[in-house]
Amino acid sequence: MAIGLKEGRRMAARARRWTLVKRVLLLAAFLAVGVFAYETGATRTQYRVERMEERLAAQDADIARLEAEKAEVDRRRLEAVQNEMALQARYDRDVPTGERKALFEMLLERIDAGLEEARIAFLLREAAPEPVCDPEPATKRFVLATPLHDGANASAQFAQGAITVTGEGAAELTEEGLPQAWFDPAAAVTLRFTAIGGDATEAEGKLPLDHSMRFGGNEYRFAARAGDRSFVRVTALRCDFPGADAEPATESAAVPPGGSGG
Known part of the structure; x- marks a missing residue:
């Protein structure tokens, strides 16, 4: 056990x-x-x-x-x-835009018309902002010729008689359509600026008209307005032309403002 x-x-x-x-x-x-x-x-x-x-x-x-x-x-x-x-x-x-565009287009037109570019460049270089002008302009009047009147007092002279201004216009009509001897101030007119020697420029359009031309080394600026019946009042201001001493004194050129004239 x-x-x-x-x-x-x-x-x-x-x-x-x-x-x-x-x-x-x-x-x-x-x-x-x-x-x-x-x-x-x-x-x-x-x-x-x-x-x-x-x-x-x-x-x-x-x-x-x-x-x-x-x-x-x-x-x-x-x-x-x-x-x-x-x-x-x-x-x-x-x-260019605005006024500069219009000036540029005018410049191209003058070049296309045959004005030399050197001439334009010369004028631009000589141009002054404030030209020297006579203190007072001269104002004269003449009867604008019509188909029914081409007689006395049909011209005005400036620059001591060196520039003669004449013109013609359409006769004013009565209510019945009859022509009168005086011109119609509401219709277009033609003004002619003739310098001694035969050089002439024109301005066309409705009055008032502004126009300028060069003669004798000066620039003459004209302002034409409708006067009393039959009459056109023309105011002329003489100004120094740029580069007059370097340019011939017999040249004339029309520069109508606002596209008037030619």
Whole structure:
């Protein structure tokens, strides 16, 4: 009986040791699984971190590229705006408008009519903002000729008789349509400015008319207005002509303002 009791104790001790071993093995297995899971998770995490860093680096590169492209677009846009402003400024400077356009068109017309460009350049260089003129103009009147009247007092003289002003107009009609001896002030007239030597210029249109001509190294500015019945009042002002000392004194030229005359 003592032998059986002893054997039972050995078996119980062996069972306890085996239980302990199993527990140790199970714990080791758990530890191994945990270590493996940790290593696997760490590896995957590291991989994800690396991939994310690569994507971030690629995004940073894309952002830098886009910013560079945007800067280039902004630079080109600014350059285009500056070029447009420069072109607009050049257009405003080089293309005449308003009164300058009308003056430029008149200049082209004079050149097309045969006036030498050197002559125009000379006149422009010599032109002064404030011409020197006589202190008082001279005013005279004459009877404007009509188909029914071409007699006395049909002219007026200026520049000490060197320039003669004559003209003709349409006869005024009565309510019955009968022509009168005097001119119709509401109709167009023709004024003729004749200098000694035969040089003549004309101004045509409805009164009042402004006209100018050059004679004897001077510029004569005429203003014609309707006067009493049959009469035209002409006021003349003499002014120094630019470059008169360097130019022949026998030339005359009509420069009617506002497109009147010729």
